Amino acid sequence: MRFTYLIYLLYILLLFNCKQPKAYLSKIEGKQIQVIDSIAIDSEIEAFIKPYRTHIKKDLDSVLAYAPNTYSKTDGNFNTAIGNFMADAVFDEANPIFKQRTGKNIDMVLLNHGGIRSIISKGNITTRTAFELMPFENSLIVVALKGSQIDSLTTYLSKAHKAHPISKLKLAIDKNFNVVEATINGKKIDKNQTYYVATNDYLFNGGDDMTFFKTNEGFTVLDYKIRNALIDNFKKVDTINPVRDDRFIQIK
Template sequence: MKIPHLLIAIFTLALFNCKQEVWQIKQIKGKQIAITDSLKADPEIEAFIKPFREHVNKDLDSVLSYAVDTYSKSDGEFNTAIGNLFADVVYEQANPIFFKKTGKNIDMVLLNHGGIRSIISKGPVTSRTAYEIMPFENSIVVVGLKGSQINLLIDYLIKAKRAHPIAKLNLILDINDHLKEATISGKPIDVIKTYYVATNDYLYSGGDHMTFFKPEESIVFLDYKIRNAFIDYFKKTDTISPVIDNRFIKLKK
């Protein structure tokens, strides 16, 4: 059976005229809604959340330790009590894990001054304290660096003139800010030796312009958050009493 020419023409014309409509955004409107006491809470949502909130708050506010004083990252020039605590806690908590994985010990720790996000107040220390001083999800990594790269790390610390938390590394500057002495665990830096430096994944990736971590000799991810290291440390330590010491100092004369 042949289709009439007229029917073919009508079908073809209809096909070309069936264009899909294109929608385009002409205007976007919005307004700011202030979050104030005038906004009423939904009773059903509040009732649903309440038991979860109470459970979380109970865990966060359980007393784990006690701080004998209030500690701030602005308390010292080249090292601070809270910064020393940060570095020492990372070493103490991370070294057994690293040793179990590799059979080696961590040689030193380097963290960043800006990573300390709150003070530790005198009095009870809780899990909430750990979340306040370290709200980020940063995890501990251990990077193998040649001594020549350790010297670049030291140059960075001298130029930064900030109390970046360090452990096991000792630096002495003269009155003119020139390096007088640098040791790791009391020994001079060996430029061909590989040192195992504990830090966090943010700094390893170049955060705070710490580009000296790459290229590395090795990298071990401990899958251990710094915040969790603090919580574990607080649980086993009755009293928190860090001090400013001589791990990074400048001579007065």
């Protein structure tokens, strides 16, 4: 029995010692493959892609409107022609959708300065222009805010030192960047009133530190991309006319 026990013990030890050791990743290597003109084009793939490429180019280069000047987001400290145009276009295109769904009107629009990703160049405006202006897939959301949250919104704008695009909101700040006047549609902001603010999903979720959207009275997702709102707006006019105005000014 003792001999048999020793045989079993030796067998078990051999069984454990014969197990394969665990493999661990010790090194990763890679190399850069440059995409250059000398790489041969696969004729079959090119033939397959060509009709799609032609269709996309035709769509992107279709003329929608005309710009009499070049417009940039750096053309103003507190409001810019291009930012005003984009915010107003969002209001014009989104308000009928919101009203149809809810029976209410959008009171104001707030977008973000950083969301303007290109200029509008003088000349023909195409679908490509809209994609260059807004390459992201940001969609519009209408957020219900009490007047107290609107106060937080205007305070944010006064301290941001950026020309965040706004529409239907009028704001004046002093030399110390304190709000001295704030109206929506020409009326003073009522802390007890609910206002419907159109913005994008990025800002609604706290982007650019716009945390005032977190406390809200509800929201409506429009399933409508800002880019599409711009395209729809371009199609309605022969010539755009963006201007700087007094919607956001500093009194010195």
